[in-house]
Amino acid sequence: MSEAYGVVLFFTTSSAIRGEKVAKRQGLRVKLIPTPRQLSSDCGMALRFAWRDADDVRRCLEEAGVENDGLHRI
């Protein structure tokens, strides 16, 4: 069975990069990918993570004050 993933959407590239940095510093396995079309028509990037890490990802973004447009399961 393939692993379930989620993505964090951001309003700006700067926030996406910042989110990646913050999550990696916490040892979370994340990757910046093109935003999935079903979630947004945006041409920007989103941060992919394993869905089982959702709580940790949410917490570390919140603690660092990284503005985002929510976590979405894909």
Place this chain on the structure above:
Amino acid sequence: MATYLERFGGNPGRSGHRLSVAAGRAVYEARETVAEFFGAPDPLRVIFTPNATYAINLALRGLLGPGDRVVTSSVEHNSVMRPLRALEKEGVDVVVARCDAAAALDPAELARAVTPGTKLVVLTHASNVTGTILPVAEAAEIARRAGALFLLDAAQTAGYLPIDVARMGIDLLAFTGHKALQGPSGTGGLILGQEVEAEALRPLCHGGTGSASESEEQPAVLPDKYEAGTLNAVGLAGLRAGIEHLTTVGLEAVRGREEALAEALREGLADVADVALYGPAEAARRTPVVSIGLPGRRLADVALRLDEEYGVLARVGLQCAPACHRTLGTFPEGTIRLSPGLNTTREEIDHTVAAIREIASA
């Protein structure tokens, strides 16, 4: 910059592929480096622009409209004066506080000009002609008391004098990368302090940002609201490297070294008959630029001889600051400006003094 060109080369934030992400990271790292260096409240409050002039225009045009009152000094560079004179024609009330003959600004003079209801106070941190440092701490306090925002043009001082946006009460800081920050040309920015609401600052340029692409309106979020169009990512990688180098050397060491060179230059030139020196006598009141005059000589000819016969490269004339030269009494002839930098040697200073002595005595 070489790493960027060889290995990344992508467009920051325009896609999710690895080169675009790498470019986005390079820009973001530069944003963090700049934010930390200037004590910015948040890296996303660092707006990158092609130079200080663009940053100043963004601040002035973004904040001021007909009926608004703005106060500046009489030693400003044209990067401040020209946008202000253009805004004046559109109904902005522009007030100029007089500086003295050494280009120094008396805080009391500024306080008199900054009446309640003033929207903005804009000052250069130091004169680009004489190096005279303006009273930033006092100006920030005067602006705050009048309910005005304070914009500082740090083109002459960023990378030489310590600047902390939060601690010094600076609401907007305009800087350029290509001077003391040791970065390449085509880099600069505007830092927004915590007091500045993005709603109150109109963008100067609209266009693609890689974000909110579904909308034909400019996004309202920082920094994208003010960063339409592809950024100079390779230049910003260089700006970051420049600031890191500066931080390694240490601002205090840079200042100690350059101040000593400027002092040696001034002392040497003070002994040369006919040479007029401008700016305050005390070194601590100046950045390391030395402006001189030679009464009765055509300065452009002197500068050409310095270049062709002695290999000394100087900026001659009005240095884009006619207001400052009117204040000094050196308009329209201007001055010859010599600026020791991070890599200038003591031998080069002695050589310069000897060259000017020869030309002056001929």
